Amino acid sequence: MVDSELRERLLLNALVAYGDSCTRPSLTPNCPFYRATEDGPTCGEQCRQIAEELGFTQRPVVTENIGGLRMTGRVLPREVVAGVEDFDARRHFLSDRHQHAGKQAASTLLLRLRTACTNAVLGDPRDPDEDDATAIWQELSGRGFPVDRAAAGGLNWVLALAAASRSAAGRLRDLGLLAAPPPHSVPVQDEWEKFATRVASDREVMGEHGNVDMSRRRAERIRGTRVNLPNWLRDLDDSRDVIERLMQDPVLAYIFGPTFVPRLSQWFGRVLQEGSLSRLDNQVPDEHVFSSLPAQDYVDEAGLWLWTRLTETDLDTWSLFQSAVRVGVGRS
Numbered sequence: 471m472v473d474s475e476l477r478e479r480l481l482l483n484a485l486v487a488y489g490d491s492c493t494r495p496s497l498t499p500n501c502p503f504y505r506a507t508e509d510g511p512t513c514g515e516q517c518r519q520i521a522e523e524l525g526f527t528q529r530p531v532v533t534e535n536i537g538g539l540r541m542t543g544r545v546l547p548r549e550v551v552a553g554v555e556d557f558d559a560r561r562h563f564l565s566d567r568h569q570h571a572g573k574q575a576a577s578t579l580l581l582r583l584r585t586a587c588t589n590a591v592l593g594d595p596r597d598p599d600e601d602d603a604t605a606i607w608q609e610l611s612g613r614g615f616p617v618d619r620a621a622a623g624g625l626n627w628v629l630a631l632a633a634a635s636r637s638a639a640g641r642l643r644d645l646g647l648l649a650a651p652p653p654h655s656v657p658v659q660d661e662w663e664k665f666a667t668r669v670a671s672d673r674e675v676m677g678e679h680g681n682v683d684m685s686r687r688r689a690e691r692i693r694g695t696r697v698n699l700p701n702w703l704r705d706l707d708d709s710r711d712v713i714e715r716l717m718q719d720p721v722l723a724y725i726f727g728p729t730f731v732p733r734l735s736q737w738f739g740r741v742l743q744e745g746s747l748s749r750l751d752n753q754v755p756d757e758h759v760f761s762s763l764p765a766q767d768y769v770d771e772a773g774l775w776l777w778t779r780l781t782e783t784d785l786d787t788w789s790l791f792q793s794a795v796r797v798g799v800g801r802s
Contacts, residue, residue: 478524482521482524482525482526485517485520485521485524485526486521486526488501488517489515489517489518489521490529492517494511495510495511496511497511497512497513499511501513501517503516503517563577563578563581563582566578567582571601571605571606571609572609574609576610576613576615576780577780577781579606579609579610580610580620580621580624580777580780580781581781582600582601582606583603583606583607583610583617583621583625584624584625584628584781585600586600586601586602586603586606587603587621587625587628587629587742587747587750588628588629588632590603590747590750590751591629591632591633591636591750592632592635592636593636593660593752603747603750604747604748607621607745607747616773616776618742618743618744618745618773619743619770619772619773619776620773620776620777620780621742621773621777622739622740622742622743622768622770622773623739623769623770623771623772623773623774623775623776623777624773624774624776624777624778624781625738625742625777626735626736626738626739626742626767626768626770627731627735627767627768629734629735629738629742629750630698630731630732630734630735630737630738631698631700631701631731632700633662633734633738634666634698634700634725634726634730634731634734635700635702636660636662636663637660637662637663637665637666637725637730638663638666638721638722638725638726639660639662639663640660640663641663641719641721641722642722645715645716645719647703647712661752661753661754662754664754665754665755665757666721666724666725666730667721668757669724669730669757669760669761670720670721670724670725670730672757672761697713697716697726697727697728698726698727698728698730698731698732699713699716699726728765729765732764732765732766732767732768733760733761733763733764733765734755735767735768736763736764736766736767736768737755737759737760737763738768739768739770740768743770
């Protein structure tokens with residue numbers, strides 16, 4: 471004979487889990503309180519009423535303003551949002567990546583989008599077996615997913631560091647931090663290298679008359695302030711020595727200093743918000759537009775939350791909330 475108290479607790483826990491899993495837009499068609507209307511599926515949340523009658527405290531309904539979005543929903547514990555199994559974005563990627571894009575999870579598509587966009591900015595040739603960024607973007611957009619917000623919030627800094635690496639490539643080779651080009655190859659200065667050199671030669675860096683000594687003094691002032699290095703440079707065993715060597719070059723001091731990468735993040739954030747993916751392929755910002763951008767990180771809190779929620783495996787790295795507000799953003 472099953473203990474009646476334990477039986478009631480089991481049924482209550484099952485009812486609460488049932489209610490937590492019933493999400494918009496589809497709800498739960500086999501629920502006896504489910505109703506189909508012209509405006510879509512609906513119910514009176516009777517499961518929650520019954521749970522409350524049995525002694526369960528309701529999940530609170532809250533409204534949050536995030537990056538211009540007004541989001542209303544019930545607060546759910548992170549373990550409920552994550553599901554029974556630990557969420558592992560890379561595991562989803564490994565199991566999905568050989569399937570047609572239409573059958574891949576949103577987390578897989580976003581990780582592929584990050585790779586495609588980064589390769590475009592770096593100028594790396596695309597794998598013929600891989601979809602380009604536009605195709606992945608269109609797949610996500612077709613599902614009703616706000617890919618423009620998610621990409622702008624989650625990729626702006628990644629692409630800014632990629633562009634900075636490409637801008638500095640020639641000088642990093644001279645310092646022995648990048649592999650030298652193949653023998654007998656014709657040296658060609660990249661568009662991003664030209665762009666960085668031009669921007670670094672303006673009044674902000676070189677002084678009104680292009681005074682190199684002034685630029686070197688500015689490089690000295692950067693020491694002890696924010697240095698924006700890509701991970702592959704920051705993780706070198708002798709990273710402190712690397713930073714010292716970088717700061718001795720006026721252009722590198724500017725590229726990895728406190729203003730260039732943040733302005734790039736502003737530019738890429740705007741490009742992604744507009745969905746202008748063609749501008750990622752070997753296109754550099756207009757110098758006047760670039761100089762007018764604020765020298766601070768591009769921020770889209772709602773987009774960053776969407777991005778980290780679907781691409782980060784560790785719950786503690788999710789952006790903004792310790793618990794998630796349940797909202798409908800289309801099929802995930």
